[in-house]
Amino acid sequence: MMLASGNSSSHPVSFILLGIPGLENSQFWIALPFCAMYVVAIVGNITILHIIRTDHTLHEPMYLFLAMLAITDLVLSSSTQPKMLAILWFHAHEIEYHACLIQLFFIHAFSSVESGVLMAMALDRYVAICFPLHHSSILSSCVVGKLGAAVMARGLLWVSPFCIMVSKMPFCPNHVIPQSYCEHMAVLKLVCADTRVNRAYGLLVAFSVVGFDIIVISMSYVMILRTVLRLPSGEARLKAFGTCASHICVILALYIPALFTFLTHRFGQHVPPVVHTMLANLYLLVPPMLNPIIYGARTKQIRDQVIQGCCGKDP
Template identity: 55%
Template structure:
């Protein structure tokens, strides 16, 4: 129940999501490419999961991690796009307090899991190239299951406190969120209180997941490239490098968008607010959309399987 006290709001029962401030007149048209991205992400990632799970020759660690990534991407984009389309096309801007916190949890949790999967995939490439004789003995199904569980636990343990830190406050400056979805800092800025702990913990979560993962992935690729350049033949160089290029493309795409959005949101005071919002939206939508395209084009086994299915369908 809302009640006003000295121009503040106590215990808001719901929030109003603005969408993209400054571009309200263009919401209808902005929603169209977002919808296309979302449908492409759903179809592409579901296809990746279906192809890998139904093809016994693809039941290898690299492809298992890829299927987990695709599965996570489906939930990541679904946590934001349906509500965004409701805002842009139907003006459904209201979201309950609990639904807002739930969306916040899922967005940050799935993003954290995404980063962890990319780290696991980098480890997979490191073992495959730097220690190939022990690849099957190290990357067992049991280890992959444990890694998946650890990524889920890490995301839950780190992200859940964000919600509890927000719920301890009762006074809000406004119930209007200048964003397309319930992002942590967007909600924290509404609080009529000292939010330094919230901001500090948000930074801690970002740098202990995305930041730490980037460092470890980068170090792993330094060792991978050192191992590649020690190979005797150019053909071996090319073959080893080709096994990494797809993951490198996905790695650069995800983290460049993530850090550009993160830093511009906090420190880009001269950047228009609608640029911040669009970057935040694309950061969560572009990687799930392009990941299956990149892997489908660059991974020969998946590409061959897709072509086989198409040819059998045509006949």
Template identity: 60%
Template structure:
């Protein structure tokens, strides 16, 4: 096994991020929807944070979790989109080796944090719908803070080994990463060494996070739907089902492209690279854009506070 001192001299000083292989001539056009989604996601998440902070009526568990989700989305966006747009607009393909490892850590760690927060929000909905009278006593401010801290620490701790493992390997074959950002396996595949430890550890982490979180989400929504279908009012059933359906769409938008990207890196050589990378980008872009809309605009309290805020500004 190579040590850090011996490999430091054969680590490249920079990596070259290709962008989207095979679609280089289309980078400018692809950047238009990407940039639009980026702007919408930034404005939406910042607005959500501002409204929740300034409106005392929104200081409740669901909105605390929504604030944590908005911060996580902003970190994910800031970690990837500025560099990605630099590649598309100005052909700034180079990224410093250590900056690449930092980007890798933030992307994978906060993707794990976001997964945990989606579970936390499903838990909040489960308690609110299935045990409404006990909601305030179960999800106190201290419990909410502890759940958020657990989601954060889990994501950071489980993903911490990734950059250290990547740094151990020599990159004597190539420093060209066929991706728009420093995705873990896309970088590791460039190493001229046995990378099985990276692959096995990454697989174990994904199974642990996704397996645990998807199971919790499934159980929560099964119980929620069971309770909803027993509601006496048809109007109440439809309203709750509409909300749950929107939340499930956001969850699927997050997990399906993420799993597709993860699995194609390991088990499929038949997927065109541009298809794989476009979907990998969507799982970083789509949820931060959709979360403020689904969890924010479609939530009555936030919608009323936002309208009141704009009406006050106009008057």
């Protein structure tokens, strides 16, 4: 593989993404459900955005956060899935060096943004259930906008050093990444230099971002649970639990495979590569697909709009 001219920080012209090592003979068929999930993610999230944009009654904190989540899901899925399908179907394994770094940036930055939006949605549920009379004053449009901006800024500022540090490091002759996309730890393993600072920074970002978000989400739901259990009506308790159930499902769908992928890169030397690679792919594909389905099915206003648009009549 040719190297770009320069000094010790010279970088390769491109990397080779293997796709799903160990399942080369089945990759064509594996790509079919991946493609279907990607189409559902794109159509579903665009539909959610269109409904929220056109229906002014939905310009409330819950739906504004849902719109932020839909935008994040569109960026996350579109930054990886087209290239993944090209690898699995057309054997387009090569990815240009700068394109790899851009993909790395989008994956980690918007994974952080998605985690932050889920945290903000948990806070919204907490305020709506525990302080229903003050919900609109506590979470005004201005506050929602500031929360969204803070979550976005956190993702961009925390992740930018990943690309900067990696771009200044020399790479070994091996430019093969045994995955379907460029991920920080996978790229870092190809560096021919001391990467302890990079690894330490990666751990710092992961635990400070995800750790903080999980703590806030957990505390919010503990307070919600305490408030709901005090409600006198069983029907009211059931409705409150139902409101939060969809959010919890989305949280689990994001964090479980994300943490598995993160920990496997560092401590899971005995995890079969095919298992790690498949879960790494699903981590970036399942949440963007599930979010519009779960929220569309659980949210009456959105569900009614979809039915009206599909059937041409009021639900």
